Amino acid sequence: MTAGRPLRFFAYAWGEVSEDLAPTQFESVKRLGALGFKVNPEMVLAKDVDRLLAHYAHVGARRSDLGYDIDGVVYKVDRLDWQERLGFVSRSPRWAIAHKFPAERATTTVEAIEIQVGRTGALTPVARLRPVTVGGVVVSNATLHNQDEIERKDIRIGDTVVIQRAGDVIPQVVEALKERRPRGAKAFEFPQVCPVCGSHAAREEGEAVRRCTGGLICPAQAVERLKHFVSRNALDIEGLGEKQIEDFYSRKIVREPADIFTLRRRMSAGAFDLYSYKTKPDGSRALGKDGKPIVTNKKSIENLFSAIDARRQAPLPRFINALGIRHVGETNSRLFARAYGTFSAFRNAAIAARDRDSAAYEEMLAIGGVGELVAQGVIDFFGEAHNRAAVDRLLEEVQPQEMIAAADAESPVAGKTVVFTGSLEKMTRDEAKSRALALGAKVAGSVSAKTDYVVAGADAGSKLAKARELGVRVLTEAEWLDLIGA
Numbered sequence: 212m213t214a215g216r217p218l219r220f221f222a223y224a225w226g227e228v229s230e231d232l233a234p235t236q237f238e239s240v241k242r243l244g245a246l247g248f249k250v251n252p253e254m255v256l257a258k259d260v261d262r263l264l265a266h267y268a269h270v271g272a273r274r275s276d277l278g279y280d281i282d283g284v285v286y287k288v289d290r291l292d293w294q295e296r297l298g299f300v301s302r303s304p305r306w307a308i309a310h311k312f313p314a315e316r317a318t319t320t321v322e323a324i325e326i327q328v329g330r331t332g333a334l335t336p337v338a339r340l341r342p343v344t345v346g347g348v349v350v351s352n353a354t355l356h357n358q359d360e361i362e363r364k365d366i367r368i369g370d371t372v373v374i375q376r377a378g379d380v381i382p383q384v385v386e387a388l389k390e391r392r393p394r395g396a397k398a399f400e401f402p403q404v405c406p407v408c409g410s411h412a413a414r415e416e417g418e419a420v421r422r423c424t425g426g427l428i429c430p431a432q433a434v435e436r437l438k439h440f441v442s443r444n445a446l447d448i449e450g451l452g453e454k455q456i457e458d459f460y461s462r463k464i465v466r467e468p469a470d471i472f473t474l475r476r477r478m479s480a481g482a483f484d485l486y487s488y489k490t491k492p493d494g495s496r497a498l499g500k501d502g503k504p505i506v507t508n509k510k511s512i513e514n515l516f517s518a519i520d521a522r523r524q525a526p527l528p529r530f531i532n533a534l535g536i537r538h539v540g541e542t543n544s545r546l547f548a549r550a551y552g553t554f555s556a557f558r559n560a561a562i563a564a565r566d567r568d569s570a571a572y573e574e575m576l577a578i579g580g581v582g583e584l585v586a587q588g589v590i591d592f593f594g595e596a597h598n599r600a601a602v603d604r605l606l607e608e609v610q611p612q613e614m615i616a617a618a619d620a621e622s623p624v625a626g627k628t629v630v631f632t633g634s635l636e637k638m639t640r641d642e643a644k645s646r647a648l649a650l651g652a653k654v655a656g657s658v659s660a661k662t663d664y665v666v667a668g669a670d671a672g673s674k675l676a677k678a679r680e681l682g683v684r685v686l687t688e689a690e691w692l693d694l695i696g697a
C-alpha cells in the first residue's frame with residue numbers, strides 16, 4: 212500500500228557517509244541535488260539574522276502555494292566543522308533551530324454542535340462550522356474535545372468563533388467572540404444520554420469524558436464489543452474472529468451477543484445463509500447427484516456452529532469478562548466470579564449496589580481488589596435497562612457455570628495474600644497473578660503486615676526490602692511453584 216502512494220521527499224541531511232560531501236551544509240545539500248536527490252528550491256544561504264527573518268517572511272507568504280504542508284522553517288549553522296563543535300543537547304542539535312509559523316486562524320460561525328460516539332462509548336462533541344478556508348484547506352468541523360472544554364470556552368450554537376489549524380492537527384476552536392454572539396444563544400447542554408442508542412451516558416469522577424453505558428446494544432460500540440465478546444480471554448469461540456464479526460454485523464446477522472447463539476437456528480429457518488455454493492459458468496448453482504446445491508464450505512460452517520455450542524456452558528469468569536463492563540477485565544471478572552459464585556448472584560448484587568447505603572454495595576467494595584471505580588462500572592452496566600435486556604437474551608442461550616470453590620479450599624495458598632515482585636523466569640507477572648487468583652490467593656500490589664508471601668524474582672527492589680523489614684515470608688519463584696504444586 213505504501214509503495215502505491217505518491218510519496219516524495221526533499222533531501223535535507225545525510226546519515227553515514229564515508230567522507231564529507233562538502234565542508235558546509237549548503238554545499239552538501241547542493242551536492243545531494245547534483246547526485247540526483249530532490250532538494251528544496253526554497254533553501255537559501257543567509258549571511259545574517261535579518262536575512263534569515265526576511266526569508267522566513269518570504270516562505271510564510273508563499274506557504275499556501277507550496278503544494279505541501281509546512282509548519283515553519285529551519286535555520287542551520289552552515290559550516291559543518293562548527294556544527295560538530297556545537298554538538299547536541301540530548302537529541303537536539305545546538306546548530307539548528309526551527310522557527311515555526313503561527314497557527315493559521317480564521318473566523319466562522321458554529322452551525323451546530325453534534326455528539327459523536329466512539330467505539331469505546333466516549334461522547335465527543337464536534338462543532339459543525341460554516342465552511343471556511345484555513346491555510347488552503349476548507350474546514351467545516353472542529354473538535355470541542357469534551358463537556359468541560361465547551362463550558363470553559365463557553366461555546367454556543369450560533370457563535371462566531373476563531374478556529375486554528377496548527378500543523379496537521381485537527382482544527383480547534385480557540386475562542387468564541389462573545390460580542391458577536393446572537394441574542395438568545397443558550398449555553399450548550401451536554402446530553403445525558405447516548406445520541407446513538409439512547410442509553411444513559413455516565414461520567415466518572417475526575418474524568419472529562421462522558422461515556423455511553425449501553426455497551427452491549429449501542430451500534431456505535433457494537434462491533435468492538437462483539438469482537439471482545441468472542442476474543443481469546445472472553446468466550447474464546449474458535450473460528451469466530453474479528454473478520455467474521457465484522458462481516459456478520461454488516462450483514463445484520465449478528466447485532467448483539469445473543470445473536471451468535473441463535474445463528475444455527477435462524478439459518479435453519481431460512482433467515483439467511485452462510486454457505487457458499489459451487490456455481491456454474493452461467494452463475495447458477497451447481498447441483499449434486501441428490502439434486503441439492505453443492506456446498507463448498509459446509510464443513511467450516513458446521514465447525515463454527517459446534518464451536519459456538521461448546522460455549523453454551525461458559526466458565527463464569529469468562530462470561531463476566533465477555534460482557535465488556537467498564538473496568539472489568541480478566542482479573543476483576545475472576546474476582547467477581549469467586550466472590551459471587553453464580554452469575555445471578557453477581558447480577559443481583561450489582562443491581563442492589565446501586566443504592567450506596569446498601570449492604571450489597573458495601574460487600575462489593577469488600578472484595579479484595581475491587582475499588583469504587585470498578586464497582587461503578589458494574590453498577591452503571593446493570594443500571595442500564597438495555598444491557599439487562601441484552602444479558603437476559605444471552606442467558607436464554609448460555610448458562611454460565613457456577614464457580615466451584617472446593618478446589619480452592621484445598622489449595623495451600625487459598626485466602627493468603629501474595630505480592631509478586633521482580634522479574635519472574637517461568638511466567639509473566641500477569642500469568643503468575645492469575646494462577647494465584649485461580650488458587651484462591653489474593654494478589655496485592657504492595658507489601659504490608661497483612662501480606663503472607665512475597666514472591667521475589669530477579670532484581671526485586673523495595674518490596675523485597677519491605678518484606679524483610681516486616682518479617683513477611685519471602686519465596687523464590689521456584690519455592691512458590693513448589694508451594695502451589697506446579
Ligand SMILES: [Zn+2]
Pocket residue numbers: 328405406407408409410423424425429430431
Ligand atoms: Zn450508545
